[in-house]
Amino acid sequence: MREDEQRRSELAALPKLELHLHHEGAAPPAFIRQLAHEKRIDLHRIFDERGNYVYDDFVHFLSVYEAATEVLKSPEDFARLTTAVLEQSASHGVIYSETFLSPDFCGGSDVGAWREYLHAMQEAADKAERDWGITLRGVITCIRHFGPEKAKRAALCAAETAGDWIVGFGIAGDENMGKPKDFAWSFDMAREAGLKLTAHAGEWGGPQSVREALDDLRVARIGHGVRAIEDLELVDRLAEEGIVLEVCPGSNVQLGVYPDLRRHPIEMLRERGVKVTVSTDDPPFFHTTMSKEYEDLHRAFGWDEEIFGSIAAIALDAAFCDATTKENLRKKLETAA
Ligand code: ADE
Numbered sequence: 001m002r003e004d005e006q007r008r009s010e011l012a013a014l015p016k017l018e019l020h021l022h023h024e025g026a027a028p029p030a031f032i033r034q035l036a037h038e039k040r041i042d043l044h045r046i047f048d049e050r051g052n053y054v055y056d057d058f059v060h061f062l063s064v065y066e067a068a069t070e071v072l073k074s075p076e077d078f079a080r081l082t083t084a085v086l087e088q089s090a091s092h093g094v095i096y097s098e099t100f101l102s103p104d105f106c107g108g109s110d111v112g113a114w115r116e117y118l119h120a121m122q123e124a125a126d127k128a129e130r131d132w133g134i135t136l137r138g139v140i141t142c143i144r145h146f147g148p149e150k151a152k153r154a155a156l157c158a159a160e161t162a163g164d165w166i167v168g169f170g171i172a173g174d175e176n177m178g179k180p181k182d183f184a185w186s187f188d189m190a191r192e193a194g195l196k197l198t199a200h201a202g203e204w205g206g207p208q209s210v211r212e213a214l215d216d217l218r219v220a221r222i223g224h225g226v227r228a229i230e231d232l233e234l235v236d237r238l239a240e241e242g243i244v245l246e247v248c249p250g251s252n253v254q255l256g257v258y259p260d261l262r263r264h265p266i267e268m269l270r271e272r273g274v275k276v277t278v279s280t281d282d283p284p285f286f287h288t289t290m291s292k293e294y295e296d297l298h299r300a301f302g303w304d305e306e307i308f309g310s311i312a313a314i315a316l317d318a319a320f321c322d323a324t325t326k327e328n329l330r331k332k333l334e335t336a337a
Pocket residue numbers: 022025065172173174175200203251281282
């Protein structure tokens with residue numbers, strides 16, 4: 001086997017934990033096309049001639065993403081999606097995944113409907129765990145550009161179903177719309193229900209957006225957060241307070257936050273003591289997988305097994321799941337080491 005092939009298969013085999021994955025955003029395009037075909041929904045505008053998702057920029061990406069969700073209409077569809085996503089993730093060495101679930105796409109944030117969607121996804125996840133050894137937990141996510149009132153409905157769904165499986169609450173969507181504090185009510189409700197918190201910030205917004213997420217929403221983790229690098233005082237605060245960044249390097253490069261991986265700040269943040277983790281965000285949209293992220297980081301920054309091991313340990317510590325689940329995952333990591 002050639003040296004680079006050997007390296008690639010070693011990196012693919014490393015056990016990985018992924019903390020930042022949008023459930024619908026992980027849908028393989030062939031899966032969405034198949035559902036569109038079954039339901040006679042015309043979605044050709046969101047695919048290119050090779051069948052990949054196509055979009056021009058971040059805002060267009062969000063609208064293509066939402067168009068793809070039009071074919072996901074029932075709990076059964078979300079069960080099938082869960083199986084498709086977990087099969088993909090497990091094939092790249094992922095042993096634990098936290099996926100962002102939005103009740104807005106699952107019965108319009110009605111609590112009764114949401115329970116049915118959730119039940120269907122959990123059943124599919126249980127089977128995937130038996131078949132492929134991958135553990136899934138859910139982080140309910142409100143969508144910033146849908147506004148604070150819809151976020152409250154998502155938070156109510158989150159509070160009603162908080163437990164061993166729904167372990168967190170967060171916010172995604174267009175960071176240029178509204179302010180974190182507009183969503184404080186929803187985050188307070190989720191916190192009171194015992195959920196752990198994360199928020200997208202510092203992807204499109206600058207350092208101030210990260211500060212606001214920390215101060216106004218009191219989150220333990222930041223989705224992306226990479227633009228904190230523009231303010232070293234903030235970087236030091238992240239390091240001191242042990243705030244974990246869910247970094248998605250491939251997503252940032254594909255969406256044009258950084259021109260290429262060498263100019264991405266993940267290594268600078270890590271060297272300055274910030275707890276960084278690695279995720280794919282919306283893998284087929286960004287032509288990535290967890291194995292590809294690892295390969296690219298190895299190539300750009302020389303990350304080796306030891307660094308990837310420490311990244312997995314940080315992700316395990318920062319995971320929102322319970323202590324027993326963490327202990328089982330810890331054993332899997334140890335066995336693989
Ligand atoms: N929803 C799906 N992917 C996202 C991203 N990268 N940023 C914000 N919202 C998202």
